[in-house]
Amino acid sequence: LAKTTQPISMDSYEGQEVNITCSHNNIATNDYITWYQQFPSQGPRFIIQGYKTKVTNEVASLFIPADRKSSTLSLPRVSLSDTAVYYCLVVEYNFNKFYFGSGTKLNVKP
Amino acid sequence: SQTIHQWPATLVQPVGSPLSLECTVEGTSNPNLYWYRQAAGRGLQLLFYSVGIGQISSEVPQNLSASRPQDRQFILSSKKLLLSDSGFYLCAWSVGQGETQYFGPGTRLLVL
Numbered sequence: 001l002a003k004t005t006q007p008i009s010m011d012s013y014e015g016q017e018v019n020i021t022c023s024h025n026n027i028a029t030n031d032y033i034t035w036y037q038q039f040p041s042q043g044p045r046f047i048i049q050g051y052k053t054k055v056t057n058e059v060a061s062l063f064i065p066a067d068r069k070s071s072t073l074s075l076p077r078v079s080l081s082d083t084a085v086y087y088c089l090v091v092e093y094n095f096n097k098f099y100f101g102s103g104t105k106l107n108v109k110p
Numbered sequence: 111s112q113t114i115h116q117w118p119a120t121l122v123q124p125v126g127s128p129l130s131l132e133c134t135v136e137g138t139s140n141p142n143l144y145w146y147r148q149a150a151g152r153g154l155q156l157l158f159y160s161v162g163i164g165q166i167s168s169e170v171p172q173n174l175s176a177s178r179p180q181d182r183q184f185i186l187s188s189k190k191l192l193l194s195d196s197g198f199y200l201c202a203w204s205v206g207q208g209e210t211q212y213f214g215p216g217t218r219l220l221v222l
Contacts, residue, residue, distance in 0.1 A: 034210065041216065041218065043214055043215060043216050044154070044213050046211070049210065087153065091208055092208060097156060097169070098144075098156065098211060099156075101153050102151075102153045103153060
């Protein structure tokens, strides 16, 4: 399993764009990158997933460079309700084991 | 649409007592099911996963066990709880191996 490295915490202000970068130097050919969001006392919620280049959905964008050794989750114009822990996972295709690190605690200030 | 339920939401148990946490999924068939534990301020630790009825894979040796008596039911059990079993227990499901996992609301367990 490829391990991931994320910043422990980040601060931002409402209305700003937030970029959280994750390092995964040992990512394998069959691995893809998934991000989850977790609020206190709740289960993680799937945000976005990608294999390479750029993926965008209604809540976030995911940027993956050509070497795939890192990825960046981009949250446009955050609000106070985006305060949460964000987990970056590298998931092996057709494999059941998800490794959740400690995640990045994002604190959005007014 | 699919939904996942866990109960109880919170539980306080004395050391040495038994445990049974239940997870059920609605709106899908033959899901992969997972049990995770999360210590305070930490990431999630995969405990068990199941790809079908009666099929359980254990990831971490401990005094917990899991069972899947029905297609969409996953149970986490212990015969004798330890203080170290305290934590936030999460059940999740996915369509297949490596697919996106969807989590339940969790059960907070405090062993005293």
